[in-house]
Amino acid sequence: MKVKYRFNPESLSYDKVKTSFKAWILKFFTFFTASIVISIIYYVVFSYFFNSPKEKALIRxxxxxxxxxxxxxxxxxxxxxxxxxxxxxxxxxxxxxxxxxxxxxxxxxxxxxxxxxxxxxxxxxxxxxxxxxxxxxxxxxxxxxxxxxxxxxxxxxxxxxxxxxxCTPNIQPVANKDLKKTASGYGWRIHPIYKIRKFHEGMDFTAPVGTPVYATADGTIAEEGRDAGYGNKLLINHGFGYETLYAHLEQFNVRLGQKVKRGDLVGYVGNTGLSTGPHLHYEVHKGGKPQNPAYFYFNDLTPSDFNQVLEISSSMGQTFD
Ligand SMILES: [Zn+2]
Known part of the structure; x- marks a missing residue:
């Protein structure tokens, strides 16, 4: 160990300084601790300004x-x-x-x-x-x-x-482009046989016996048979509350319960039942109540045709029933 001297002003001489072991240990630890603290500061400062490869990768x-x-x-x-x-x-x-x-x-x-x-x-x-x-x-x-x-x-x-x-009726039940078959409409009319005022619940189309009759909407044949007044009649149930009725037919072209599409041939015009000449009596029912069929040809008629049908069908005083 290095020997140290200290100047003594009283004796005006140099005294040998004795360093105790304890003091030496203390000095050592002070130095040691300081160097650790400095290293930490150094590391922190360094890593703050410079990134490690791992950090660089993370940043990327x-x-x-x-x-x-x-x-x-x-x-x-x-x-x-x-x-x-x-x-x-x-x-x-x-x-x-x-x-x-x-x-x-x-x-x-x-x-x-x-x-x-x-x-x-x-x-x-x-x-x-x-x-x-x-x-x-x-x-x-x-x-x-x-x-x-x-x-x-x-x-x-x-x-x-x-x-x-x-399933909504929207065409005429017979081919009627020139509207010449439109004979009599819905409303109060003179009955052709009884000659009294009677409510006509459908529309009459005059046509030769054997003229094709078409379903006016998709549906199911709900009734098919002979009726004293209506003659050979067909009732089609379309669902959604709609039914259509075709009367005075000469012949049927469908069976009871058969499903039909709009435009399917369901029968032929005739003169059966209470009828004064070959014609089709056609009715449209909604919720069980007869409607004016004139309002159910909207797929068939232009607006001027529609007006004409209304005119013809309402001016005819007498029906064919
Ligand atoms: Zn009629």
Missing amino acids: VNDQMKLQYELATKRLDEMSKVLDDMQQRDDNLYRVVFEAEPISRSVREAGFGGVNRYEELEKATNNQLVVETSKKLDIVSKRMYIQSKSFDEVISKAKYKGQMLM
Whole structure:
């Protein structure tokens, strides 16, 4: 060990300094601790300014994720715009055409107020981008779900409507392009045989015996047989509350219970029952009540034809019954 001396001003001489073992240990530890502290400071400062390879890799991954999140947000914005457009058409066209109840704004945009469902996410990351993307994704998913439910409803309504249209009488029961067969219409008329005023519940078409008679809508043959007044008569049940009746037929072309399509040949014009000449007596019933058949030729007639039919069928004072 190095020997140290200290100048003593009293004795004006150098005294030998005695270093105790304890003091030496203390000195050693002070030095040791200081060097550790310095190393730590050095490490912290160094790692603050310079990244380790592992950190560099992590930063690269983080940058890539950020980019992907930005891309996802952009696509979500685009999807949101497409949804806006679909929602517009749905509310203003499809749901209106098919008479569906409109979906209120509050339903379409429900479920995003109140409790902050993103609290945990916000705690887990201070990255606003992740939270925002997650919120947008939730909104788009919810809107898509509501939109798809709406389309399900519209599709089922459209199917129902299509079927209803097929089952609604909308043509004349005989070929009558020039309207020359239109003989007598619905309303109060003089009965051709009894010569009294009687309510005529259908429309008469004069045509030669054997002229084809067609089903005016899809349906099922519900009655087929002979009737004292109506002669050979056919009743077609169309569903949706509609029935059509064809009377004074010469012959049937269908069996009871047979399913028919609009335009199918169901029989031939005749002169059976209480009838003053070969003609078809045709009735349209809705909910069991006779309707004016003139209003059920809309697939057949132009607006001017329609007016003409109304005129002809109402001016004839006497029916063929
Ligand atoms: Zn008649």
